[in-house]
Amino acid sequence: MQTINELLGAVLPEGKLVTATLSQPRRKEEGAYTKVAVKPVLLKNELHYQLAYHYEKKVTHDNLTPDDAFAKLSDLLENEMRQALFCTLEADYQVLISKKGKTGILKKPPTKKEAPNLSHNRKKTYVLDEGQPVPFLVELGVMNDKGRVLAAKYDKFRQINRFLEMVRDILPALPQDRKLTIVDFGCGKSYLTFALYHYLAVQEGFELNVVGLDLKADVIEHCEALARTLNYDGLHFRIGDIADYNEFDAVDMVITLHACDTATDAALEKAVRWGASAILSVPCCQHELFAQVRSETLEPLLSHGILKERFAALATDAVRSKLLDIVGYKTQLLEFIDMEHTPKNILIRAVKSGEPDTGALWQEYETFRNFLGAEPYLENALRDRLPSASTL
Ligand SMILES: C[S@@+](CC[C@H](N)C(=O)[O-])C[C@H]1O[C@@H](n2cnc3c(N)ncnc32)[C@H](O)[C@@H]1O
Incomplete structure (x- = not known):
């Protein structure tokens, strides 16, 4: 092989x-990357190359088609880097470019014996592996820069992975x-917003526009700054109240994790009105039904505060998931993380399924709601979408 483009043409397309x-960057500039690692990945079943740019304290990623990778690597070797090692199963190719631009390509026996496993979708216990530094986890102090999870952050790491597994299952x-x-x-x-962005944009190659919303200005400013540090161009943070948020006409996925009490209902209402394809919600502090629920039959249970609280929380989740089913979602309730870590561990995962129900589900819901003697926020919020609209 005489030229870099001949080498790239031989190793990239297939x-x-x-x-x-x-x-070996040609210019030593402060804050610039010093190494670019390249590996093949399968994104939506298409071959891509992932370029990982290594800076002093962070790594950023770019997923490119073989044609775009050809153009980018050719440009990098022509203008920016003076050394490269390309490894295939047949041979290694060492590229050296002199200061005057003269290129030498040395063919050597192969050091790699196994073809790469290209699929990101392969089933494995964790979506994010320990041992591989993930920039946002390093910045958030969950991992060190060698990819080792800190002992005190192991629960967080497991929670992040569990969440990503639940996202992975509904990607289709x-x-x-x-x-x-x-x-x-x-x-x-x-943590989970950054995790979601990393997983979908960097690992799975989706183009994204992700917005994190919260009432707390200081937290949002910090998250926005971190997103810019990580070069997560499609991730932004806004200060605001869920009920007043109107930035989009349509949204593909809505996440709401541990938003307090009826803030979760406000989020679910938005998701339904936006026609979101997927909703992931972990409710928290379900006070609303606690104050409303009345039933003589349930008196032995409701007379104990702790039982009433747990019952009201479970009943709230049952109400929400049934209402989502009625307006056209297929809803599952999943254990988010082990009970030993938090009792607030039920995740509602709803995927848009098509036509809303007009009969049996509504009957079940009405019977249950009447038995509770309650008037749930979400039912009122979605009244125009429910079969009851004409009959109530
Ligand atoms: C317990 S934290 C959960 C944070 C994160 N989602 C997680 O699971 O790690 C709940 C967050 O919801 C925010 N929140 C509660 N009500 C809200 C509302 N109406 N609008 C926007 N944010 C709200 C709070 O400020 C708080 O930061």
């Missing part, structure tokens, strides 16, 4: 490349051929 590393329900709009209501410190 996925022969196992790994590549570009190093999301539009695959255009930019996705996602809103995370009550995002707080946003």
Whole structure:
């Protein structure tokens, strides 16, 4: 092989490349990346190359089609980096470019013996692996820069992975051929918002417009600054109340994790009106039904505060999931993380399924709601979408 473009043309198009590393920047600039690592990945079943730019304290990623990777790597070797190692199963190719621009390509015996596992969708226990530094986890202090999870943050790491597994399972329900709009209501410190962005944009190659919304100005400013540090261009944070949030006409996925009491209902109402393809919600502090529920039959249970509280929380989740089913979602209730870590561990996962129910589900719901003697927020909020609209 005489030229870099001949080498790139031979190793990139059919996925022969196992790994590549570009190093030795021509100019030593403060804050610039010093190495670019390249590996093939499958995104939506299409071969891509992931370029990982290594800076002093962070790594950013870019997923490119083989043609775009060809153009980018050619440009990098022509203008920015003076050394590279391309590894295939047949041979390694060491590229050296002199200061005057003269290129030498040395073919060596292969050091890689196994083809890469290209799929990000392969089933594994964790979506994010320990041992591989993930920039947002390093910035949030969950991992060190070697990819080791700090002992005190292990529960957080497991929670993040559990959440991502639940997202992974519903990926087919999301539009695959255009930019996705996602809103995370009550995002707080946003560990899971950053995780979602990393997983969907960096690992899965989706184009994204993600917004995290919260009432707390200081937390939002911090998250916005972190998103800029990480170069997460499609992730932004806004200060505001869920009920007043009107930035979009349509949203593909709505997340609401531990937003307090009826803030969750306000988020669910928005999701339904936006026609979201998927909703993930972990309710919290379900006070509303606690104050409303009345039933002589349930007196032995309701007379104990602790039982009444738990019952009201479970009944709220039952009401919400049934209402989502009625307006056209397929709803599952899943254990978010182990009970030992928090009792607020039920995740409502709803995927848009099509036609709203007009009969049996509504009957079940009405019977249950009448038995509770309650008037749930979400029912009132969605009244125009429910079969009761004409009969109440
Ligand atoms: C318990 S934190 C959960 C944070 C994050 N979602 C998580 O699960 O780690 C709840 C967050 O919801 C926010 N919140 C509560 N009510 C809200 C509302 N009406 N509008 C926007 N944010 C709200 C709070 O400010 C708080 O940051």
